[in-house]
Amino acid sequence: MAIFLTENSKVIVQGITGSEGMKHTRRMLKAGTNVVGGVNPRKAGQKVDFDGQSLPVFASVQEAMAETGADTSVVFVPPAFAKSAVIEAIDAAIGLVVVITEGIPVHDSVAFWNHAESKGNQTRIVGPNCPGIASPDKSNAGITPADITGSGPIGLVSKSGTLTYQLMYELRDVGFSTSVGIGGDPVIGTTHIDCLKAFEEDPETKAIVMIGEIGGDAEERAADFIKAHVTKPVVAYIAGFTAPPGKTMGHAGAIISGSAGTADAKKDALEAAGVKVGKTPSETANLMREIVKGL
Numbered sequence: 565m566a567i568f569l570t571e572n573s574k575v576i577v578q579g580i581t582g583s584e585g586m587k588h589t590r591r592m593l594k595a596g597t598n599v600v601g602g603v604n605p606r607k608a609g610q611k612v613d614f615d616g617q618s619l620p621v622f623a624s625v626q627e628a629m630a631e632t633g634a635d636t637s638v639v640f641v642p643p644a645f646a647k648s649a650v651i652e653a654i655d656a657a658i659g660l661v662v663v664i665t666e667g668i669p670v671h672d673s674v675a676f677w678n679h680a681e682s683k684g685n686q687t688r689i690v691g692p693n694c695p696g697i698a699s700p701d702k703s704n705a706g707i708t709p710a711d712i713t714g715s716g717p718i719g720l721v722s723k724s725g726t727l728t729y730q731l732m733y734e735l736r737d738v739g740f741s742t743s744v745g746i747g748g749d750p751v752i753g754t755t756h757i758d759c760l761k762a763f764e765e766d767p768e769t770k771a772i773v774m775i776g777e778i779g780g781d782a783e784e785r786a787a788d789f790i791k792a793h794v795t796k797p798v799v800a801y802i803a804g805f806t807a808p809p810g811k812t813m814g815h816a817g818a819i820i821s822g823s824a825g826t827a828d829a830k831k832d833a834l835e836a837a838g839v840k841v842g843k844t845p846s847e848t849a850n851l852m853r854e855i856v857k858g859l
Contacts, residue, residue: 565741565766565767565768565769566699566702566703566741566742566766567699567719567741567742567744567759567762567763567766567769568660568688568690568697568699568742568744568754568762569636569660569697569698569699569702569703569704569705569742570699570702570703571596571598571699571702571703572598573597573598573635573636573660573703573705574598574600574632574633574634574635574636575592575597575598575599575600575634575636575637575638575703575705576599576600576601576602576603576622576625576628576629576632576634576636576637576638577589577592577599577601577602577603577637577638577640578602578603578604578625578637578638578639578640578641578649578652578653579602579603579604579639579640579641579642579649580601580602580603580604580612580619580621580640581602581604581607581610581612581621582640582641582642584640584664585602585640586612586614588638588640588664588706588707589602589612589614589619590614590615591704591707591710592638592704592705592706592710593614593615593617594615594710595698595703595704595710596701596702596703596704596710597703597704597705598703599619600619600628600632600633600634601619601620601621601622601628601631601632601634602619602620602621602622602628603621603622603623603624603625603628603637603649604621605623605624607621608621608622608623608627609621609623620632624652624656625637625652625653625655625656625658626652626655626656629656629658634658635658635659635660636658636659636660636661636662636705637653637658637660637661637662638661638662638664638696638705638706639653639661639662639663639664639665639691639692640664640665641665642665643665643666643667643668643669643672646663646665646668646672646692647668647672647673647675647676650663650676650679650689651675651676651679653687654676654679654680654683654686654687654689655683657683657686657687658687659686659687659688660687660688660690660705661687661688661689661690662690662691662694662696662697662705662706663689663690663691663692663693663694663747663753664691664692664693664694664695664696664706664707665691665692665693666692666693667693668692668693668749670749670750670751673692673749673750673751673752674751676689677689677751677753680753688753688754689752689753689754690744690745690746690747690753690754691745691746691747691749691752691753692747692749692752692753693747693748693749694706694725694745694746694747694748694752695707695708695725695728695729695745696708696745697742697743697744697745698710698732698740698742698743699715699740699741699742699743700713700714700715700716700739700740700743701714701715702715706745707725708725708728708729708732708743708745709729712729712732712733712736713732713733713735713736713739713740714736714739714740715739715740715741716735716738716739716740716741717738717739717741717768717769717770717771717856717859718735718738718739718740718741718769718770718771718772718773718852718856719740719741719742719743719759719762719763719766719769719771719772719773720732720740720742720743720744720772720773720774720775721743721744721746721756721759721760721763721772721773721774721775722743722744722745722746722773722774722775723745723746723747723748723775723776723777723782723803724745724748724775724777724803725745727775727801727803727845728743728745728775730845731773731775731801731845731848731849734845734846734849735773735849735852735853737853738852738853738856741763741766741768741769742763742766742769744759746759748777750780755782755786756774756776756782756783756785756786756789757785757786757789760772760774760786760789760790760793760794760798761789761793763796764793764794764795764796769796770796770856770859771796771797771798771799771852771855771856771859772794772796772797772798772799773798773799773800773801773848773852774786774798774799774800774801774834774839775800775801775802775803776800776801776802776803776830777802777803777804777827778802778803778804778825778826778827778830779804779825780825781825783800783802783830783833783834784829784830784833786834787830787833787834787836787837787839788833788837790834790837790838790839791836791837791838797840797855797859798834798837798838798839798840799839799840799841799842799848799851799852799855800834800839800840800841800842800848801841801842801844801845801848802827802830802831802834802841803827804827840855
């Protein structure tokens, strides 16, 4: 069983007629995702052809849900309009919105996160600035390559898109239940802890890979949660051991100050919670491979 996204998920794409929306909708369809339509108010009523498959374009998320039964939206809307797109999805009470868009202002992310909370968190937000969710051989909502791994017993949660792909590829001989790229911005929706909880409750996920990076305290909080609530084996990798203090490294959230947010501090917290931490992605994959052999 997958978490958040399954073969039964009905997906719409906000921004389906844009270049990124078109490109990745085609890839999602090729991966077997049940994409049922898209949203663009200016092109409502039109149809978009994807290698012989015609998808309707709706004026709003609410209309798309009413016509197709969609329960998931993937957002490929430019940064300036992303907040409005996400708020529209939340107001329609869609169950899951995956925000791929990079470069959304932090105050916009705060605004739609608060809006979701004010609506009782009926809508799960993944992202922004993330690769999305991939449940191999079932469904793929986002930009994660669908051909780098197959289904299997590992659950993966990651801040980094590139490292997500690398770990999925290195563990392709084992396979994954679901990979969730949560994004590396300072304000995100779904967290490491949300995914750890879901993987712990999923009977077909037998082990978990967690990828973090310097900056903030998300990994330390995840370590506390693992120690208290997770019974399945967890392997982790923390990116940024060579980053100098006070320097922004890649993601907007990856800033360290003094001893707070360092890779060493995160590694220590995770190991204290019983997590095996790899020094490199390849070592992390080997640690997981050994764990899976013993399950």
